Amino acid sequence: xxxxxxxxxxxxxxxxxxxxxxxxxxxxxxxxxxxxxxxxxxxxxxxxxxxxxxxxxxxxxxxxxxxxxxxxxxxxxxxxxxxxxxxxxxxxxxxxxxxxxxxxxxxxxxxxxxxxxxxxxxxxxxxxxxxxxxxxxxxxxxxxxxxxxxxxxxxx
DNA sequence: GCCAACGTTGGC
DNA sequence: GCCAACGTTGGC
Numbered sequence: 001x002x003x004x005x006x007x008x009x010x011x012x013x014x015x016x017x018x019x020x021x022x023x024x025x026x027x028x029x030x031x032x033x034x035x036x037x038x039x040x041x042x043x044x045x046x047x048x049x050x051x052x053x054x055x056x057x058x059x060x061x062x063x064x065x066x067x068x069x070x071x072x073x074x075x076x077x078x079x080x081x082x083x084x085x086x087x088x089x090x091x092x093x094x095x096x097x098x099x100x101x102x103x104x105x106x107x108x109x110x111x112x113x114x115x116x117x118x119x120x121x122x123x124x125x126x127x128x129x130x131x132x133x134x135x136x137x138x139x140x141x142x143x144x145x146x147x148x149x150x151x152x153x154x155x156x
Numbered sequence: 157g158c159c160a161a162c163g164t165t166g167g168c
Numbered sequence: 169g170c171c172a173a174c175g176t177t178g179g180c
Contacts, residue, residue, distance in 0.1 A: 007178090033163075056178055114179080132161035134177045158180085165174080 002043065003140040005051040005128060006066070006102070015052045015064040018104045025069045025103035029077045030085040032097060036137040041072045041098040043139075050102055051140060051148060053128065054111070061113035062148055070101035108152035122147045 006028070008014065018026055031037055048068040054060060074095035077083040090096035117123045127138040 009178090035163095060179070132178095134162055136177090160177100160179095162177080163175090165172100167172090168170090 002045065002048045003051070003142060003145040004039070004044065004048060004068075005053055005062070005126070005138045005140050007053045007055045007128075007136045009056045010054045011057065014054065015104070015107050018052065018064075018066055018102070019107060021104065023103060025101045027070075027099050027101045029075045029099045030083075031075070031099065031136065032078075032085055032087065033136065035135055037096075037098055039137050039139065040100050044068055044072060044100055046071050049105075049145065051145065059111050059113060061111040061116070062108070062152070063111050064107040065105040065149075066102040067105050068100050069103040072098040072100050075099040108149075110152060112148050112151045116151065117148075120147070120151075 013026070028040070031040065046068055050066040050068060051062050052064045052066055053062050074092075075085075075097040077085050078087040078090050078095070078097040079092060080086055081088075085097075087097065114128065117126060118129045123129060123144055126140065126144055127133050127135060
């Protein structure tokens with residue numbers, strides 16, 4: 001089992017929205033970055049764990065945990081001319097973009113902020129702690145995952 | 157709202 | 169294949 005971190009802008013889709021989806025979960029469509037796609041298509045398995053990160057908001061940081069509930073399959077929004085993420089260069093015989101689905105597992109009692117992640121030697125290797133990183137899906141180690149869960153439950 | 161960093165595009 | 173220009177991300 002692997003661990004991942006997914007960024008999402010809470011104005012678009014938050015951990016609370018994920019929880020509201022219940023067992024149906026949410027399709028992670030619209031990813032149009034090759035590195036992020038490769039992680040989903042090649043490395044992600046059902047049952048993998050996802051840290052949920054809120055970006056572009058008042059309190060940026062890790063807010064909870066999800067689980068990969070469906071392995072990668074073609075992202076149909078790439079073929080929909082009306083969709084925001086339409087890609088005219090991909091065709092149905094040779095899908096270019098893929099998505100997974102995730103379900104909600106847990107909302108942390110508090111946010112583990114980006115500032116904390118950057119300041120913690122155990123977490124400072126994480127991609128999100130590095131300057132200029134824009135990748136929306138990144139791998140996380142078990143040690144990092146465990147440490148973040150511990151921090152999330154610690155009173156500050 | 158600003159702007160640094162990054163990925164992608166396209167001219168050559 | 170190089171690289172400048174452009175668009176986007178995302179912290180601050």
